[in-house]
Amino acid sequence: MQITSPAFKENARTALADPQLQKALVHVRSGFIDKRVKAMDALPEFDALRDSARAIKDHTLTHLDLYLERYEEKVREAGGVVHWAETADDARSVVLEICRAAGARTVTKGKSMITEEIGLNDFLEKEGVRPVETDLGEYIIQLRGEHPSHIIAPAVHVTRDQVEADFRREHDHLRPDRDLSEPEALLGEARRVLRAEYFSADVGITGANFLVAETGSSVIVTNEGNGDLTQILPRVHVVIASIEKVVPTLEDMSQILRLLARSATGQDMSVYTTVSTGPRRPDDPDGPEEYHVILLDNGRSSMLGTEFQDMLRCIRCGACMNHCPVYHAVGGHAYGWVYPGPMGAVLTPSLAGIDKSGHLPNASTFCGRCEAVCPMHIPLPKMMRHWREREFARGLNPATQRYGLRAWALFARHPRLYRLATSLALPALSFFTARRPRFRYLPLAGGWTRNRDLPAPPSRTFMQQWREREAEKQGAHA
Amino acid sequence: MSGREGIIGKVRTALGAKAGDAARTRAVHERLLAAPQGVIPARGQLPHAKQVRLFCMMAEKVSASVQRVKKPDSVPRAVAAYLRAKNLPSAVRMGSDERLAAMPWHTMKSLEVKTGAADPEDEVGVSHALAGIAETGTVALYSGPRNPTTVNFLPEHHIVVVDAKDIAGDMETVLASLRQTFGKGKMPRTLNLITGPSRSADIEQTLLVGAHGPRALHLIVVDGG
Ligand code: SF4
Numbered sequence: 248m249q250i251t252s253p254a255f256k257e258n259a260r261t262a263l264a265d266p267q268l269q270k271a272l273v274h275v276r277s278g279f280i281d282k283r284v285k286a287m288d289a290l291p292e293f294d295a296l297r298d299s300a301r302a303i304k305d306h307t308l309t310h311l312d313l314y315l316e317r318y319e320e321k322v323r324e325a326g327g328v329v330h331w332a333e334t335a336d337d338a339r340s341v342v343l344e345i346c347r348a349a350g351a352r353t354v355t356k357g358k359s360m361i362t363e364e365i366g367l368n369d370f371l372e373k374e375g376v377r378p379v380e381t382d383l384g385e386y387i388i389q390l391r392g393e394h395p396s397h398i399i400a401p402a403v404h405v406t407r408d409q410v411e412a413d414f415r416r417e418h419d420h421l422r423p424d425r426d427l428s429e430p431e432a433l434l435g436e437a438r439r440v441l442r443a444e445y446f447s448a449d450v451g452i453t454g455a456n457f458l459v460a461e462t463g464s465s466v467i468v469t470n471e472g473n474g475d476l477t478q479i480l481p482r483v484h485v486v487i488a489s490i491e492k493v494v495p496t497l498e499d500m501s502q503i504l505r506l507l508a509r510s511a512t513g514q515d516m517s518v519y520t521t522v523s524t525g526p527r528r529p530d531d532p533d534g535p536e537e538y539h540v541i542l543l544d545n546g547r548s549s550m551l552g553t554e555f556q557d558m559l560r561c562i563r564c565g566a567c568m569n570h571c572p573v574y575h576a577v578g579g580h581a582y583g584w585v586y587p588g589p590m591g592a593v594l595t596p597s598l599a600g601i602d603k604s605g606h607l608p609n610a611s612t613f614c615g616r617c618e619a620v621c622p623m624h625i626p627l628p629k630m631m632r633h634w635r636e637r638e639f640a641r642g643l644n645p646a647t648q649r650y651g652l653r654a655w656a657l658f659a660r661h662p663r664l665y666r667l668a669t670s671l672a673l674p675a676l677s678f679f680t681a682r683r684p685r686f687r688y689l690p691l692a693g694g695w696t697r698n699r700d701l702p703a704p705p706s707r708t709f710m711q712q713w714r715e716r717e718a719e720k721q722g723a724h725a
Numbered sequence: 726m727s728g729r730e731g732i733i734g735k736v737r738t739a740l741g742a743k744a745g746d747a748a749r750t751r752a753v754h755e756r757l758l759a760a761p762q763g764v765i766p767a768r769g770q771l772p773h774a775k776q777v778r779l780f781c782m783m784a785e786k787v788s789a790s791v792q793r794v795k796k797p798d799s800v801p802r803a804v805a806a807y808l809r810a811k812n813l814p815s816a817v818r819m820g821s822d823e824r825l826a827a828m829p830w831h832t833m834k835s836l837e838v839k840t841g842a843a844d845p846e847d848e849v850g851v852s853h854a855l856a857g858i859a860e861t862g863t864v865a866l867y868s869g870p871r872n873p874t875t876v877n878f879l880p881e882h883h884i885v886v887v888d889a890k891d892i893a894g895d896m897e898t899v900l901a902s903l904r905q906t907f908g909k910g911k912m913p914r915t916l917n918l919i920t921g922p923s924r925s926a927d928i929e930q931t932l933l934v935g936a937h938g939p940r941a942l943h944l945i946v947v948d949g950g
Binding site for chain 2: 271274275277278279290291292295296299303306309310311312313314315316317319321325330331332333337381382383384387400401402403406407410430431433434438441442446460461462463464470471472473475476479480490495496497498499501502504505512514515516517518519520521522523524525526527528530531532533534542544548549550551552553
């Protein structure tokens, strides 16, 4: 997908002025937060589980090469095939090869952020293979020609009215008098259309929430059941997963599962947790005949051993964006790539490059809520600051900002100079605002004054006032 | 394949690790062998009778319906009653699971029992669970020659029979019994952990029960199973 992250500011401005989007975003603010708190409060061990999950992922990441090797061995034992893809390009080619070998015209897809990351749908279409998204949210945005705006609720930016209009436009069999005013009717319509697709697809593609090294299994966690139909009905099942999804054992999966649904949707457990190992067995009455796993790196290995390694603990629960005031205001598309919100602000520069993700590490109020709710204890604000530092070091931010910061550094190192400058500046500033104590415009502070007034400072500096107060106190005691 | 060497090599370099480092290999080997359990919620750590009750309560909380019967022989009658109550045609689809096959289905005269993988036309599927997990009201089912996975997903109504004695307090107990059945490091093709009927909240975050999978999940708990 075309990355527009450098235009975050413009994207955000458009998003703020979009009434449909603003109407839809209300559901993020109201929907997720209370449910998560309720589920968490009902499980006294939640915090202990967070520590346990962090330890599991840290251990796995520092032994990642060995767990990946072990995982591959077990997949092979179970009759599956592992393909290693260093780049998005490699992964796309493998998918195409598998589709060609299977003679596939149609592939069904379970919800998968990785396939968004590698831009699989556009690619397959160009190659003459028709991808069909089967998760309701993904299906809606595929009809609209859009990308997900949330990692677990891809169509959270769309209103019910818009969905109805999309269905009426794209489903020619719909009679105009068919009542689609209730969400149930829309879901029923999508279910009916997609049922036929599951059976006509030759290949089913899913992502994975976990890969289990002990058994060579891939695990998907869903609510709709579409992921399961996608992987049991077609003749070929392809799993695309990034390398950090591996955990050592089934018990480790269980620890993290207890955090995943609670953090994501406030459920104790998602409806379907499905552990798949290899293709169907000789006497099985159903299931795919071929089972492939594509292990994607695409920049993750270069996060290992750096200050961004902790990000690889992410389980894609979405809690950080559900609690982010910036996300609440602008939605997911403004972030300009696959991963929005705080996790995206850290991950996008890591995977797509800081030069391509411009303002994202600045798309934060540094309120710290994302880190507080992250079930995997990922220090998101700290990592955004790391990116800001790198951005600065590489001279990627605008000149005014750089000079401003340099001037500030000079003052911070020379307090006397700072006191002298402020004691001269303040009387001057308050002279201009004697009648109305606010600035509508101030040179070099356009970023602030464009959208709001700057309150005028008092005429004496803090240090001056402090000294006077201290002197008064001394006087009173004497 | 070059992709493999490329990725493993980059991971090793980034971690500052050497191939064949004995200490690291041992750490991984031991971790896999021990499969430590981590934190187990106290919620399910109860006497067995209470675990069964917790299981039923948690399942109902996620919109499953639950019925308890005294013995396996009572299951066919319970299934027939469910079909009548829901106004469904008198036909069910199921695998050839031994426990299901041993039940007196023939006593339900008008009930048609189809065996094998599910068809798109099947309205009701019946499966037998490996186990129930009390902490979340989850049933665990696995695929095999006698247990098609399509029965769990294609029909609109899914009836799952679970023996009360197979209900455990937590997921880890069930994983351990799976390991016992299949052997360490081995798995059936598909293990389904199912918690309630399918649902979606993708339209304006409105929770709708009944998405692509079954609209209804009916659990029959067999006390003397
Ligand atoms: S960063 Fe944390 S909160 Fe955000 S999606 Fe990842 S695991 Fe969830």
